[in-house]
Amino acid sequence: xxxxxxxxxxxxxxxxxxxxxxxxxxxxxxxxxxxxxxxxxxxxxxxxxxxxxxxxxxxxxxxxxxxxxxxxxxxxxxxxxxxxxxxxxxxxxxxxxxxxxxxxxxxxxx
Amino acid sequence: xxxxxxxxxxxxxxxxxxxxxxxxxxxxxxxxxxxxxxxxxxxxxxxxxxxxxxxxxxxxxxxxxxxxxxxxxxxxxxxxxxxxxxxxxxxxxxxxxxxxxxxxxxxxx
Numbered sequence: 510x511x512x513x514x515x516x517x518x519x520x521x522x523x524x525x526x527x528x529x530x531x532x533x534x535x536x537x538x539x540x541x542x543x544x545x546x547x548x549x550x551x552x553x554x555x556x557x558x559x560x561x562x563x564x565x566x567x568x569x570x571x572x573x574x575x576x577x578x579x580x581x582x583x584x585x586x587x588x589x590x591x592x593x594x595x596x597x598x599x600x601x602x603x604x605x606x607x608x609x610x611x612x613x614x615x616x617x618x619x
Numbered sequence: 620x621x622x623x624x625x626x627x628x629x630x631x632x633x634x635x636x637x638x639x640x641x642x643x644x645x646x647x648x649x650x651x652x653x654x655x656x657x658x659x660x661x662x663x664x665x666x667x668x669x670x671x672x673x674x675x676x677x678x679x680x681x682x683x684x685x686x687x688x689x690x691x692x693x694x695x696x697x698x699x700x701x702x703x704x705x706x707x708x709x710x711x712x713x714x715x716x717x718x719x720x721x722x723x724x725x726x727x728x
Binding site: 542550553 | 652667708
């Protein structure tokens, strides 16, 4: 158990819809990272937050947005969903460099 | 941007030694990390090299040569439970972690 929690574990929704994925980092970690992993693909970095502020941005679509709240939990919002958005979405947290990943949210867009 | 190259798959027998190489091209290099991911599971941190040389953690060792933009993960005394995907990842000065495509290691009895 990494100490990072993500909800929900599974999500099935239709194209055009909007969903919110939630992540709680390990106690004491200020950084939260979001990744997308499509079937048989590597991990694609989406965005990083540090202590409530956006710190780095990767290949995140304009339809996607994220935020980190004062209690350090983070949410990833995915809108106007397309079939190609079906993937595993991981969040990770860190304090000293090593990243600890949550169990992921498996999103299926039908 | 960053690019990382690692073999797509490796097969070995129990008890053997496997070396997974990773070459990278990046700017603002901080260090090289390795992660293990079992099918459908979360990536788990294995090791991190910021300086040249070998880091040993039990049956796993990781090596880095900054001048050659090259590193490797060495898996010794392979066990069936080591069957998984292994990712190298470059940490850069802009706080990003860029992952390679992963190497699938299959351990046979």
